[in-house]
Amino acid sequence: MKKIATLSVVVLTMSLAFVSCDSKREPGKIYMPDMTYSRAYETYAEIDSSLFTGDQSMRGSSKIYYDNKPVTGTIKRGELFPYTLPNDSNGYKMSAMVKNPLDSISAADLKEAGRLFNINCAICHGEKGAGNGPISTSGKIGGIANLTLDNYIKMADGTMFHSITYGKNNMGSYASQLDRNQRWMMVKYIRTLQPKPASATDSTKTK
Amino acid sequence: MLILCQYPTLLLLPKKGNFPPYTVNCMSRFRISLNKALISFLLVFIFSASNQVFAADxxxxxxxxxxxxxxxxxxxxxxxxxxxxxxxxxxxxxxxxxxxxxxxxxxxxxxxxxxxxxxxxxxxxxxxxxxxxxxxxxxxxxxYTPPVAAQAGANGASSGESDNSLLFGILTLVMAVVAFILLQVNSNLRKLTDEKEGIYRTEPIPFYRNKTYIMTMILILFAVGGYYTISGAIGLGRMKNYQPVQPIYYSHKVHAGTNQISCLYCHGSAQDSKHAGIPSVNVCMNCHMAIKEYKGDPIVREDGTNVNGTEEIQKLYKYAGWNPDTKSYNPDNNGDGTPDGAQPISWVKIHNLPDHVYFNHSQHVKVGKQQCQTCHGNIQEMPEVYQFSTLSMGWCINCHRESKVDFYNKESGEGNKFYSIYEKFHKDLKDHKVDSITVEKIGGTECQKCHY
Missing domain, CATH: 1.10.760.10 (Cytochrome c-like domain)
Structure with missing residues (x-):
């Protein structure tokens, strides 16, 4: 009799132990923590910051390292050289002289550029670049550039690149979302969205 | 407007160009009338244009x-x-x-x-x-009068999915007790009738020592306890429906749903790296430099309270070290490379895989061309994100058994070139021996693919 009572109590507590704490706000239980939590430093893991900064006063604190930037001055293989013009009005003026390092763009690259344009730019500028993306038509951000207008057709490639790199007016910098090559590809792609210059005199600019 | 002004002149110029040989041979009278005609034409054009654009719009x-x-x-x-x-x-x-x-x-x-x-x-x-x-x-x-935000459809929080299992549980218990009492009554009555009829029976055993009862109880306990124990043990390390409280009430429904922002706009590293990536604050600021307040449909929490969207945006400004009044980032006086007061947002990671599993987003997003929603559910309809899939091994394997491989097609030049090494499969496909190849066939369910 007693045996049965103890057995049932054991079974009940075991099932309760597994079932309880079923709040969706708490992460579930895990077994074998060694196999669950990484010993290596994982992205976004909170880490004792003294390991990184050498600042011993920070010992034991945990910070999240979002942007472990590469060593200053290093360039990824195949990556274009850094863009050196500063983010000021002078740099903006000078950017007109910077040439697009991509002479021609392959059909596959153009397709990829179009894909990236639709992800990053079309949300405001619209899929055809006419300044009528969802954010623009809903009026959340005003004055979004219609890239098919004359002043953007006349705008130099370098200036366009400069604006994508540093942002302009209400537009933020896209340097963190698109690398240099992708940004130049984007300029090429925008050119394909623009109508051909209206008269022969305008076609002196890079097409 | 500027363009509209310029185009008519552009249109007119070639017309004018046709005239010189004619005008040169004519008397000045003709030239004057021609000029008059041109001027009046121009005037009419400007007038009509101004009717369309200038005055009205x-x-x-x-x-x-x-x-x-x-x-x-x-x-x-x-x-x-x-x-x-x-x-x-x-x-x-x-x-x-x-x-x-x-x-x-x-x-x-x-x-x-x-x-x-x-x-x-x-x-x-x-x-x-x-x-x-x-x-x-x-x-x-x-x-100008600001457009009035639509208040309709405010009570979106549904209460239809109430859980009935508790009710049924209580009902079952009540029925069981009733059945038990009835059984007791039954045995007592039989005892009475037996006494009346003078039939002698041995004293009945009380129910708690009745072997049939005890056996039934043990079996029920075993079944119920075993079910919960096993399902609980399987659930260890699985966090389906996990929905932690985030530092900012960021609504994916507003961003990815209403505003149609592509998932990859913020989680761009999903196509290049193992991690889908949490956007850095500057990506938020791309739009929120301009969007200072939330004016959309009310966002309702599960407990019925409203989320103050504008307040949540203010939280973002605090994290970013952005001053919405001066529309600029705080100066960096302490020299740590970020605006003073800026700090990373400690989002709580929802989708956790144990360390002994390797999962790479870029493989699935860029190569496999899977939609984010396949694993994460309809994120664009979730005000607060929760874990949609179990992320269990069986769940992974199932998808690998079903997903078709996008082979490289030499003729059209489409598909994944990496798989051109599987010439045999290619041939089989051509010969119509099989109609498609799944991920499993090319080793997608081998242990080392994910565990190494």
């Missing part, structure tokens, strides 16, 4: 020229324009200012004060705007 003019920096009813990069006439020294001032702000700042006291307030930004000169165009813009600005 102050809104279009405003959006094309001013909306970059001005809002009618709120301060932006420049001041709110509504009620301008009460502020400027005289009505003529505004035309001079629009034509050449820099000169006005140098010469006019009110203009100088204005510049001091909004510096370092100087308004761009709009010398090309005619007086009636400026009038149209100003009229639009003064008549």
């Amino acid at each position: 102050g809104e279009a003019l405003f959006k094309a020229n001013c909306a970059n920096c001005h809002k009618p009813d709120a301060d932006y990069t420049g001041p709110a324009l509504k009620g301008w006439s009460k502020r400027v020294p005289n009505p003529e001032w505004i035309y001079k200012w629009v034509a050449n702000p820099a000169q006005m700042i140098a010469s006019d006291a009110y203009a100088k004060a204005l510049f001091e307030k909004w510096k370092p930004t100087v308004m761009t000169a709009f010398g090309n705007l005619k007086k009636d165009e400026v009038d149209a813009i100003l009229k639009y600005v003064d008549d």
Whole structure:
């Protein structure tokens, strides 16, 4: 009799132990923590910051390292050289002289550029670049550039690149979302969205 | 507007070009009449154009020229324009200012004060705007009334999915007790009838020592306890429906649903790296430099309280070290490379895989061309994100058994070149021995694919 009572109590507590704490706000239980939590430093893991900064006063604190930037001055293989013009009005003026390092763009690259344009730019500028993306038509951000207008057709490639790199007016910098090559590809792609210059005199600019 | 003005002239020029051989041979009378015709044509054109655009559409003019920096009813990069006439020294001032702000700042006291307030930004000169165009813009600005946000559909929180299992549990228990009592009554009655009829039976065993009862109880306990124990043990390390409280009430429904922002706009590293990546704060600020307040449909929490969207955006500004009043980042006085007061947002990671599993987002997003929603559910409809899939091994394997491989097609040049090494499969496909190859067939369910 007693045996049965103890057995049932054991079974009940075991099932309760597994079932309880079923709040969706708490992460579930895990077994074998060694196999669950990484010993290596994982992205976004909170880490004792003294390991990184050498600042011993920070010992034991945990910070999240979002942007472990590469060593200053290093360039990824195949990556274009850094863009050196500063983010000021002078740099903006000078950017007109910077040439697009991509002479021609392959059909596959153009397709990829179009894909990236639709992800990053079309949300405001619209899929055809006419300044009528969802954010623009809903009026959340005003004055979004219609890239098919004359002043953007006349705008130099370098200036366009400069604006994508540093942002302009209400537009933020896209340097963190698109690398240099992708940004130049984007300029090429925008050119394909623009109508051909209206008269022969305008076609002196890079097409 | 500028373009509209330019195009007619462009259109006219070639027409004019046709005339010179003719006019040269003619008398001056002809030339004059020709000029007259041209001028009147031009006038008619401008008149009709102004009918279409200039007079009627102050809104279009405003959006094309001013909306970059001005809002009618709120301060932006420049001041709110509504009620301008009460502020400027005289009505003529505004035309001079629009034509050449820099000169006005140098010469006019009110203009100088204005510049001091909004510096370092100087308004761009709009010398090309005619007086009636400026009038149209100003009229639009003064008549502007903000659109009223739709309040309909506010009570989106559904209570339809109430859980009935508790009710059924209680009912079952009550029924069991009733059945038990009835059984007891039954045995007592039988005892009474037996006594009446003089049949002698041994004293019945009380129920708690009745072997049948005990056995049934044990079996039930074993079944129920075993079920919960096993399902609990399987659930260890699985966090389906996990929905932690995040530091900012960020609604994917508003961003990915209503505003149709692509998942990859913020989680761009999903196509290049193992991690889908949490966007850095500057990506948020791409839009939120301009969007300072939430005006959409009310967001309702599960407990029925409303989320104050504008307050949540203010939280973002705090994390970013952004001052919405001056529209600039705080200066970096402590030299840590970020604006003072800025700090990373400690989002709580929802989708956790144990360390002994390797999962790479880029493999699935870029190569496998899987939609985010396949694993994460309809994120664009979730105000608060929760874990949609179990992320269990069986769940992974199932998908690998079903997903078709996108082979490289030499003729069309489409598909994944990596798989061109599987020539045999290619041949089989061509010979119609099989109609598709799943991920499993190319080793997608081998242990080392994910565990190494």
